[in-house]
Amino acid sequence: MPMPRMPSGLRRVVMVGMLLVAVPPARAAADWLITPFIGTAFAGETTFLVLDQGAGRTKLTFGAAVALMSDGFLGVEAEFGHTPGFFQGDDPRTRVVLASRVTTLGGNLVIAVPQSITRESLRPYLVGGLGLLQARSADIIGFVPVVKDLLGLTVGGGAIGMVSERAGVRFDLRHLKAITGEDGPLARPGVSRLSFWRASAGVILRY
């Protein structure tokens, strides 16, 4: 399957990441971890009336996280994620949504296995928090536009692995779900107003 073309926003994130790699790190009891990531959003649900059935499809997602992690078990994280085309269907012959996205900006608490236990191996963590879930969708005639800024809940987990003093990788799986807002017409009971899973892999830059 061909890889999706890298969006310009993602190219900028990668370039900033490469620049940060060039800066030497400073060791401390708490480390700043900057993690640009790329992955997929999947198993999406929405009750918003967007007409295309795209929310449930797997979509490219990317973003970046900045975390302050202690050597112990606690850390905090600010994370930005962006999923272009979130609501769009696959078939251009039947598509009515021209442009759409879901963008998230959240603050999370990270609970990780202390470094004294994991040492140089993978360091598992759980993450959870609140933030902004921004949904946008524009259809051909502007019949059912979606412009929603919602409070979102994030829960998930993953693992961090450092491959050098200043660089590593992060594997992350999290569920993002809107907890405010109103359902659109034709909403089905039991379906989330807006939710999706996100699996991502990121490069960690440690300071």
Next chain:
Amino acid sequence: MRTARTAIATLLALGLLGQAGSAQSLTISLFERYLEAIRVQAGIPAISAAIVQNGQVWDSGFGHKDLEASVRATATTPYPILDLSQTLASTLLLQRCLDAGRLALSDRVRQWLAEYPESEATIGHLLTHTRPSGGFRYDPARYAALSGVVEQCTSDPYAQVLTEEVFDRLGMVDSVPSHDLSEHGALYPSEVRERYAAILGRLAVPYRVDANRRAVRAEYQPRRVDASTGIVSSARDLARFDAALSVGVLASRTALEAAWNTDGARPTGLGWFVQPYNGERLVWHFGLAEGAYSSLVLKVPGRGLTLILLANSDGLSAPYNLANGDVTASLFARLFLRLFVA
């Protein structure tokens, strides 16, 4: 930046739709695309649709009239049209009784049906779903009494009047006056009964759609034909009826003006719902058999426009409380108005 985005979006839309030959075909293409998207979103197995614009008819089918047998819906797929039957009854009453001078709207119903329970109710009250004490309440069972009035006025069975004056006259070849052929079987010769049976054999299968949009084959108890319900027809046949109605073939202009107007105190004309919309008058009706079928007809007389939708689930009508008299509650109506009127 926003202007540029809008321009790009418009170009993309035009590109997606291909080289449309005219603004009208582009509008129809957009309508088809949106209608199909809403149908899928609402979980409706099949919709048959027609649009009549100044006598020109576009029609099509969407989805499957029989999911298990994978039979696609077309514009000629027959459905029970349910309460849309009221618009045909109103037309017959206007044509055969009012225009012929045999009846007045102010006549008490008891003048024509001695056993009718409401002593003060007039023909006009029944046609407008109103009471002598004032106030509107949509009541199909009460409206059904008008078939008896038509029979008294014409001295013929209602189903026969309907067949002769509407179906046969307009060549409505997918229409049957009664879902239950045994009801009026004696009225028709055997070849006509066989034709009606063949039409009923092609009837769209009714489905109940659950919360997860799963369509489950439903039981539907056929309704006896009267002024309120019972007719089986197709979108194409109803487009024929609409075109004939609009040019004054079926009733006089004066009678239609009365049917398609309201005094503002109620949302109904004579056998039709009527409401204002952006400087236009909307004339419409809906049909609903919960968990089985639904229907909608929406006319914009000022634009010579009519939308006809028939479905084999209740999704055209059930979510929108249309008996309250506001068709703009319907997503399907709003789409049509947005594309063709707004």
